[in-house]
Amino acid sequence: MNIYFIGLGALGSLYASKIYDYNPSFVKIITDERRKEKLEKEGFYVNQKSYNFEYILPKDAANVPKADILFVCVKYLQLENSIPLFQDFIGEKTKVISILNGISSEKIIGEKIGMEHMLYAxxxxxxxxxxGNKVRFSQEGTLVFGEKTNDEIPASIATFVTLLQKANIQFKIPEDMEHALWKKFILNIAANQxxxxxxxxxGNIKHNEFAQKLMRxxxxxxxxxxxxxxxxFDKADELEHLIDNIQKLADENTTSMCQDILAHRYTEVDMFAGEVIRQGIENNIPTPVNELLYLEIKAIEKTF
Ligand SMILES: NC(=O)C1=CN([C@@H]2O[C@H](COP(=O)(O)OP(=O)(O)OC[C@H]3O[C@@H](n4cnc5c(N)ncnc54)[C@H](OP(=O)(O)O)[C@@H]3O)[C@@H](O)[C@H]2O)C=CC1
Ligand SMILES: CC(C)(CO)C(=O)C(=O)O
Known part of the structure; x- marks a missing residue:
């Protein structure tokens, strides 16, 4: 199989390394000249193991097979710029898995390459x-993906599903993918922001009832x-179980958005609170907490 990735960060490298461990020839990382040079010079490490991935440039598209599955693993602010880099690796049968959080990335990519290529994930x-070039994780979590609705495993992804099983990657194909995406969105709006x-x-979140109240x-x-x-969603039930989602995560690690803030990188707040505010206006639901969070995060970014 030809499994291509763009974005060798925390999540991209988690999945790329697992598939590489199963069969290195399946994996190619699409990147640009600057990142390729750096990656080849400095190497890349996942849980302290060195990975010698094959890096390819957009200009190589004519010389390699089209992707069977293409993982998009960049951050929200990098998405628009990354599309032209991977567009030419997409063939008639390619399926694209956008691992980005939020509820908008599939539409953004699909508008450029055709929604028929998109899975929701x-x-x-x-x-x-x-x-930098080192990623660590103690919990590898679950890849949740599929078409918008899935009565059974769609034929378009049957081979990929077998690969996930062989590569020991936990996955779930929910019947109602839209509902599943919103469930994750609820968690990110709370935990990340x-x-x-x-x-x-x-660790701090697990033992801080004031932070947990704010999350709810x-x-x-x-x-x-x-x-x-x-x-x-059953609101009372969803809020009661919100914090369960982080109980198993390593105390010293933190959300992807907190990682951004600590590293002084601009965050994905526009696809989180920004999207909630937009959807609130559209649906006539007040969103004062997310408005406050939006301004706070933008204010923090202004200090970078
Ligand atoms: N981290 C986590 O535990 C989780 C993250 N997520 C979501 O997954 C998505 C990815 O997050 P995460 O993995 O943490 O992000 P990272 O910042 O760790 O990774 C993004 C990677 O994409 C690379 N990149 C950006 N633009 C390009 C480009 N044009 N060409 C090639 N590579 C590029 C970046 O390189 P460079 O650094 O050089 O810019 C970086 O290596 C986000 O939407 C996040 O919310 C979801 C669940 C958990
Ligand atoms: C759910 C959580 C908080 C960790 O998997 C996440 O999605 C993130 O860090 O962006």
Whole structure:
């Protein structure tokens, strides 16, 4: 199989390394000249093991097979610029898995390459942490993906599903992918934004009832929007179990957004609070907590 990745960061390298461990010839990393030179010079490490990935440039597209599966693993602010780099690796049968959090990346990519190539996806339950060319994780979590609705395993991804099993990658194909995406969105709105504004790692969140209350306040707004859109959640139940999602994650690791803040990188706040505010206006649901979080995160970014 030809499994291509763009974005060798925390999540990209987690999946690239697992597939590489199963069969190195399956994996190619699409990148640009600057990153390729750096990666080849400095190497890349996942959980302290060195990986010698094959790096390819957009100009190589004519000389390699089209991708069977293409993982998009960049951050939200890098997405627009990355599309032209991977576009030429997409053939008639290529399926694209956008691992980005949030509810908007599939549409952004699909508008450029055709929605027929898109699967809906996210990763959950991992605590991947990146520092330069080194990534570590204690929990590899679950890849949740599929078409918008999935009664059974879609034929388009049957071979890929076999590969995931052989490569020992935990995955789930939910019946209602839209509902699953919103469930993850609720978690990110809470965990990512509160950990980022307060600079809390998972250990801090597990033992801080004030942070947990703030998380529930932010999440409640998303649940109200989802329910208004008829993507049904039991609000009390969802809020009660919100914190369960981080109980198994390593205390010293933190959300991808908090990692960004600590490293002085611009965050994905536009696809989190920004999207909640937009959807709140559209659906006539007040979103004061997310408005505050949006301004706080933008204010922090202004200091970088
Ligand atoms: N980290 C986690 O545990 C989780 C993350 N997510 C989501 O996954 C997505 C990815 O996050 P994460 O892996 O943490 O992000 P990272 O910042 O660790 O990784 C993004 C990678 O993409 C690379 N990149 C950016 N632009 C390009 C380009 N044009 N060409 C080639 N490579 C490029 C970056 O390189 P460079 O550094 O050189 O810019 C970086 O290596 C986000 O949407 C995040 O919310 C979801 C669940 C868990
Ligand atoms: C759920 C969580 C918080 C960790 O997997 C995440 O999605 C992130 O860090 O972006």
């Amino acid at each position: 996210y990763g959950v339950g991992m605590d991947a942490f990146r520092e 509160i950990s980022a504004t307060l600079r809390l790692n998972y 306040m932010a999440a409640a707004e998303v649940i109200d929007i989802a329910n208004k859109k008829e993507i049904h």
